[in-house]
Amino acid sequence: MIQVGIIGGTGYVGAELIRLLSNHNKVNISGISSVKYRGKPISSIYSGFYQTDDLECENQQDIIEKSDLIFLALPSGLSQAIVEKAVYENKICIDMGADFRFKNENLYKKWYGKTFLNKSLHEKSVYGLPELNRDEIRRTQIIGNPGCYATSVELALLPLLSENLIEEDGIIADCKSGITGSGKELTESSHFVNCNENFTAYKVANHRHTPEIEETLSNSFKKNVKLTFVPHLLPINRGILSTIYATPKKALSLEEVHEKYSQFYKNENFIKMLPLGEVSKISGVRLSNYCHISLHYDDDNNKLIVISCLDNMMKGSAGQGIQNMNIALGFSEKEGLTTLPAVF
Amino acid sequence: MIQVGIIGGTGYVGAELIRLLSNHNKVNISGISSVKYRGKPISSIYSGFYQTDDLECENQQDIIEKSDLIFLALPSGLSQAIVEKAVYENKICIDMGADFRFKNENLYKKWYGKTFLNKSLHEKSVYGLPELNRDEIRRTQIIGNPGCYATSVELALLPLLSENLIEEDGIIADCKSGITGSGKELTESSHFVNCNENFTAYKVANHRHTPEIEETLSNSFKKNVKLTFVPHLLPINRGILSTIYATPKKALSLEEVHEKYSQFYKNENFIKMLPLGEVSKISGVRLSNYCHISLHYDDDNNKLIVISCLDNMMKGSAGQGIQNMNIALGFSEKEGLTTLPAVF
Amino acid sequence: MIQVGIIGGTGYVGAELIRLLSNHNKVNISGISSVKYRGKPISSIYSGFYQTDDLECENQQDIIEKSDLIFLALPSGLSQAIVEKAVYENKICIDMGADFRFKNENLYKKWYGKTFLNKSLHEKSVYGLPELNRDEIRRTQIIGNPGCYATSVELALLPLLSENLIEEDGIIADCKSGITGSGKELTESSHFVNCNENFTAYKVANHRHTPEIEETLSNSFKKNVKLTFVPHLLPINRGILSTIYATPKKALSLEEVHEKYSQFYKNENFIKMLPLGEVSKISGVRLSNYCHISLHYDDDNNKLIVISCLDNMMKGSAGQGIQNMNIALGFSEKEGLTTLPAVF
C-alpha cells in the first residue's frame, strides 16, 4: 500500500481528502498534521468521522517521513519549504494551495505577496489540470493543484482556445460558488445569517484566480488570453457554476462547437458534455468529480455562452487532487472517485 | 378612502399587494377576485393572513365595480379585455403582467404569442418605471408594471445610456433571482429538492424580459440597445441581483461615473447608489422597495460592471405597483412603502 | 414626539428595533449607542439601512440624556447599572436581555452567574409579557422583555394553566429556532457551512429559558410548573416553533380546549388560535408580531400537543419590546406593528 499523508488535515480541503482517501483501495492514510489541533482526533472537529476515521493530528515532519505522497493543504506561502524538504526525500507532493500554480513569479508576488523560495522547484512543478497536462503530471514530483474557479473556467475554455474559435480577450466569466469555498474560518461573509437568503459578488474583477486562469491558458495556447472574472457567493455548501461569455471569431453552428468539445474531451472520465438544449446545474455534479458543460448561443449578439458546473470540493479541489495522485502513482484515474453525484 | 381592487389576488403578486395595501394609510382594499378560489378566504391559501385579512375571493366584475383603481395580476393575455372594460368605466388600471409592457405589437406577439386586442389602449398605456416615466404615469389610466429582471437591468443602465457613456450593444446581463419569481404554481423547477443546494441558468439568452429591456431602453434613448441576458435561479425566496457588463465608449474614472449616477437618481426615493468599494447584496434590499446599485471597473479589460439588487416581489413587482399607484393617485410616492429592509 | 434611545444598537435586537422604530408614527429614535462601533453609522454594519437610517453610534450617557424611553440590548449583567441611573432620571427602561426577567435572585445567579445590583429595581420591574402582565407593564418604569423561547412556550401554556387543565409537571417543550437567535457574533454554531443542511439540539434540558418559564408560570398560577425544555437550531434566519406535550388532568374534547384558548385570548391583537385541523407554521408569522397557536390531541396516549409559532426577532424580542413600549406610553398596542406576515 502506498502511504499518503496530509499536511494541514483539518481544514475543509483536508477533511475532504480524508473522506476520499478512506474510500480508496490502493492507498493508506499514513497520517495527518495540524498545528492548531495537534494531538486531537479529527473526529473532535468533524463528528461525522467519529469511530470511522479517528486519525490523530501529528506534526509535519512525522507525516513527511512516513508518507510516499503528501498532500499540502495550507495557507499560501507555507507549502514551499515543506515541499522542498519532501522532494529532497523523494516524496511526491500535491500542493492544494496556490504556491505552485504560477510559473511567473511576478504574478505570484503581485497577487499573493510572496516570493519563490527555490525557483528550481517551480520549474519542475506542473499545474495539475489533468485534461491539459496529464503527461507532465505523470512525470513530475510536484503538482500544483488548480484553484476551484480556475478549474471550472479553464475546462469551459480549453476546447474553444485549442480550436481557435473565440476572441482571446473580452472573455467574461460570471462565477458562483458555494460557501465551503470560503473555508472553515469564521468570517462575516460565512456567518449563516449573512449568507442565507442572500447573494452577492465579491472581489469584483479582482480575484486571485484571474491571473491563474490567464497565465495557464495564455501559456498553453501561446495567446494573450484576457478575462473579466466576477465571483459570487451562493447560499449553498458546495458547487460552482460558471457562466462564460465569449465572442466567436466567425459565425458558427452550435452543433459544430458541441462536436468539437465532444472530440476534445472524448477520452476524459470526468468531463461530460450535456446535450444541446440542456443546462448544466450544480445538483448534477454534487459530491462527485464530474464537470458538466453546456453550450448556448445568443445569435442576436454573437455571443457563445458556456456554462460549466463542478463541485468545488471535488473536481474543484480534493477530488482533482486524488485524480492527480492516481495519475502520478499510475493508478486508474477513477480509483476512489467512482461515486455518482448525489442528485439530491 | 380610495377603493383598490385586485383581480387575480391569490398568486404571489396578489398576496404581496394585499400585504402592502393592508398597511397603506390612504387606500382601502375593495376586494380581490380569483377564479380558482372564488368564495374562499385568502387565509385559506396564506395562513399568515388568518384573522388579519380574511378577504374572500369574489368575481372580477364585482371587483371592477367597487374599485377606483384595479391591480391585475393575471397570466399573459388575460388583462387586456378587463382593462378595456375598466377603463371605459373610468377606473385606473395597473397591469402587473406583460400585456401593457410593449409598444411594438410584433415583439409582444413573438414572445408572448398574443395580439393587441385594442391598439388604442396600448397607445394610452405607460410603462410603469417611475424613474423613467414619472410624468406619463401621473397622467395615464393604464400602467404596464415592468418585469422584475427588466426593472433591475433598466435601473442599472439608465444613467449610462442617458449620458451616452457605454456602447449600446454587447451589453451582458447575468441575472440571478429568488424562486418566488417562478410563482405559486407547482413545477419541477420550483420543487424544494430540485432547488435547494442547487443553482442553474434557464432560458439562456432566450427570456421574455430581453425584448422588454431592449425596447424600453432603445425607445427612451433613441438608440439600438442590444443585450445578452441570462437568468439564473437562486435557492432563496426573494431577491434579484443583476451583474451587468458594459463597455465604456472612452476611458472613464469610476468616481465620475458614480457622480453621474448620483446626479441622475438624486431625487429618487428608492434608488440608492452604494459608495465605491461596496457591493450590492440582496439582504440589503429584502422586503423593501429599494434598489441598490454598486459600480465597479475592470480597467485591464475596459469593462464597467454594474451590480443592481432589488426584491423581485417589491421594487420588482408589487412594491413598484404601489409606487405607481401612489403616483397615479397623487400621494407621496413612499406611502405604504416606508418599511426598512429586513436586513436578516 | 417621544424620544426613544437604544443602548447596544448594533446587535440583531438593536437593528430590529431600529427597523421597527423607523416605521413608528409616535416616537422618534433619539440615538443609539455602541461601544464597539462608536462614531460609525449603523449602515456601515447593516447596508440595508444605507441612506435611510444612517444613525451614528454615540455613547451611552448621551443616549440616556436625550431619551424618554430607553431600550437596552446588552449582554447579561450590563443593564442593571444603566437602568439604575436612567430610572433615577425618570426614564422608562425596557431591558431586552435577562437582567430583569427573574424575581428570584438565586435563579438569576445560578443560570447567569450575576447578582442583583439593587434589589429595589427588581421589585419594581415587570416581566414584559403583555398577555400576562398588561396592567403592571402600564404602571412600571422597568420592563424585563421576555426571552424568545420563553414567550413561545408561555403563550402556549397560559390558558391551560389558567384553567387548570393539565398536570403542572412533566411538560415537554421541544423547541426549534432560527439562527438569528444566536446573534451577530461569529461562532462555530452559526458558521454557514455548519448550519446549512444541518439540524441539531443544544443545551439539552439545560437552557437558561427553562428557569424563566418555570418561575413565570409558577408564580403566576401559584403552581409548581416543571418542564423539560430542549432547544434545536433550524437552518433558517427567523422563527421559533415550539411543540409542547402536556398531560390533561381529565378527559377533554379538543373543541372545548380550543374554545377556552379563544376566550382567553379574545382581546389580544397578536395571538391567533388556528382552527382545529390546521398546524402552526413559521411562514405564517414571519416578520410580524403575531403568535400562531394550534391544538392537537393524541387520544391513544392522552397527550395534548400545542404548537406555537412566532418570529423570534419580533414577538420573541424587538416586536414584543415595541408592544411593551406602546403599552407603557399609552399608545395603541398595534402602533408600528401592523405589517402583515411576509408569507413568502
Added chain:
Amino acid sequence: MIQVGIIGGTGYVGAELIRLLSNHNKVNISGISSVKYRGKPISSIYSGFYQTDDLECENQQDIIEKSDLIFLALPSGLSQAIVEKAVYENKICIDMGADFRFKNENLYKKWYGKTFLNKSLHEKSVYGLPELNRDEIRRTQIIGNPGCYATSVELALLPLLSENLIEEDGIIADCKSGITGSGKELTESSHFVNCNENFTAYKVANHRHTPEIEETLSNSFKKNVKLTFVPHLLPINRGILSTIYATPKKALSLEEVHEKYSQFYKNENFIKMLPLGEVSKISGVRLSNYCHISLHYDDDNNKLIVISCLDNMMKGSAGQGIQNMNIALGFSEKEGLTTLPAVF
C-alpha cells in the same frame, strides 16, 4: 455477479439505490423499471447520472426475469402481487415500501387501506432492521425495509426496551425530517417557497410510522409499547433527527445507560454512540449509512432524552436496503456502504 433489479426505479428511493448499487463491487444492476418513464434513460430524470449510468426504464416482468434480487420502490399496495410472482421464481425481494412492514393485517388495513393479498408471504417476510432481525433477514426471501422515521426511533429505543430501563408507554418522539422524505411528486408541501425559511409539523400524532414502531417494538420485547409521534419538515434535503423523551423506571446514571447502549451495539457497523456531552447532528451522518445516537438526562424531571440521527435516504431507506441485501446475499454488511459522511 449477482444481478439486482429495481422496480420503480425513478423515484428518490430508486435513484438512491442506483447511486449505491453503481458503486457496489459484488452486484450488477440488471435493469430498472418505470411505468411512467418506460423507454427513457434514467439520466433524462436525473442529469447527474448522464453518461455514467444511462439505464433505460424497462417493464417489470423483464426486470424480474433477469434479476436474482429485486428492490421494489413502489407506492403502498403495489408490491404484493409482484413479490408473489418473484418469490415463486425464487428471487429475493426487498420491498422499500410498507407492504411487508406489518405482521398484523388489521394495522396495515387501518393505516394503509389495503389488505394482505397472500398471508403466507407475510408470514415468511422479515422486518428488515438488521440490528434487530439480522438472523431472520439472512434466511428469508422477503424483506420489508423499515420506514425512515421508524428506523430512527427504533434504533434509539432498542437498548432501553431490551434492558427494561424505561416505561413502555408515554414515550414521546419529536422527529424532524428533510424534504426528500416527501418524495419526487410535486406537492404544496414540497414547493420551494413553501418549505424554505419555514418549518412545521404534519400528521400530528397521526403518522403511519407510529403503528409500525409500536408493533415492531411491542412484538420484539413482549411489551405494549405506546408512543406519541410528531413528525416535522426541515428545510433541508436529507436527514432525520429524532428527539425522544422516555421515563426511566428507576433512577439511573447516564454513564450506565451509555454503557448499556455501547454493549448492545458493540458489533454493529453503522450505529455510533456519541460520547456523553456530544449531541447527534444531521451533518454527522449525511450521505452515509451511519446512525448517531446521543444520550441526555433531565434529572429535574426524570426524563431520559435520546437523540438519534440518520440520513433518511441511506440508513432510513436505500442504504438500509443495501445493508439488507448484503446480509441476504452473504456479503460483508459494509460492502458498498463504506463512504464516510459528507460532513459539509
